[in-house]
Amino acid sequence: MFDIVGALLLLALASPAMLLIAVMVRWTSPGPIFFAHRRVGRNGKRFFCLKFRTMAIDADAQLKALLERDAGARAEWQKTQKLRRDPRITSIGRFLRRTSLDELPQLFNVLIGDMSLVGPRPIVESEIARYGRRFSEYCLVRPGLTGLWQVQRRADTSYRRRVAFDVAFTRSRSVRLYFLILAKTVPCVLTGRGAW
Numbered sequence: 489m490f491d492i493v494g495a496l497l498l499l500a501l502a503s504p505a506m507l508l509i510a511v512m513v514r515w516t517s518p519g520p521i522f523f524a525h526r527r528v529g530r531n532g533k534r535f536f537c538l539k540f541r542t543m544a545i546d547a548d549a550q551l552k553a554l555l556e557r558d559a560g561a562r563a564e565w566q567k568t569q570k571l572r573r574d575p576r577i578t579s580i581g582r583f584l585r586r587t588s589l590d591e592l593p594q595l596f597n598v599l600i601g602d603m604s605l606v607g608p609r610p611i612v613e614s615e616i617a618r619y620g621r622r623f624s625e626y627c628l629v630r631p632g633l634t635g636l637w638q639v640q641r642r643a644d645t646s647y648r649r650r651v652a653f654d655v656a657f658t659r660s661r662s663v664r665l666y667f668l669i670l671a672k673t674v675p676c677v678l679t680g681r682g683a684w
Contacts, residue, residue, distance in 0.1 A: 490666075491605050495598040506592055509540055509584065517578040519545040522593055527610040530630045535602040537610050537631075538593035542581025543574075550576045568647055569615065588677050594633045606669045607632025608654035619651055625658045636665075639672035 499506075510521045523543070524536040544550065554575065555562045564571055577585065584590035597603040603610065610631035616623050637653035657665070 491598050494605050494670075495595045499595050499599075502592055502595070505589070509580075509589060509592070512580050513540055513578075513584075516580045517541070517544065525612070527612055527631065528616065528627075529602050529610065530627060532627050533602075534613075535597070537603070538596055540584055540590045540593060542578060542584050542590050543576040544578060547576040591633060598633060602630070604630040604632045605634065606657075606666045607635055608657060609635055609637065609650065618647060619654075622651060622655050625655050628658050629661065632669075634669060634673040634676075636669060639669055639676050 513521050520541055523539050523541040525539065526534055527537040529535050551565075554571075555565055561571055581590070594603055598605055607630050608626055611619070611626070619626055635654065636657040637650045640653060657669075
């Protein structure tokens with residue numbers, strides 16, 4: 489219930505900013521405003537996680553070409569599934585990612601029940617193997633708009649530590665932890681601490 493009420497309130501507050509972001513995304517880069525990426529949710533259910541588009545429309549082809557020619561980028565991608573200097577990201581996309589504003593459309597995912605305001609990171613299919621036997625614990629709860637690893641260490645966290653944070657949240661979830669993570673998310677977003 490709090491997810492629904494919270495998402496509605498946040499959407500009401502954020503709607504002017506979301507409209508401005510939508511205009512900026514369309515104005516600075518040709519292509520769609522939103523990006524829907526297939527993720528794994530509660531009970532292993534697949535769903536489309538919404539974000540403001542922060543990458544060029546040929547991002548997949550660019551990534552494949554980069555990983556084929558650059559061993560350093562390939563090693564970084566294999567380790568973290570992220571790139572610190574990602575050439576696919578648009579000029580407005582860099583700002584949106586740094587401030588986490590690209591994730592505001594996930595409030596709609598919360599409203600329809602695919603996500604929670606707080607929970608583990610919504611992972612993609614290829615990440616299941618990295619969770620190993622811990623994947624069953626990941627599937628116990630809805631993925632979150634924010635979560636334990638995002639407010640603890642953010643971008644400087646190794647993949648193994650991110651999995652550990654997700655499992656720790658699943659095992660120790662409580663109303664108190666839920667609100668504590670929400671409260672810690674505010675300064676993380678305002679300062680952009682560790683986001684990339």
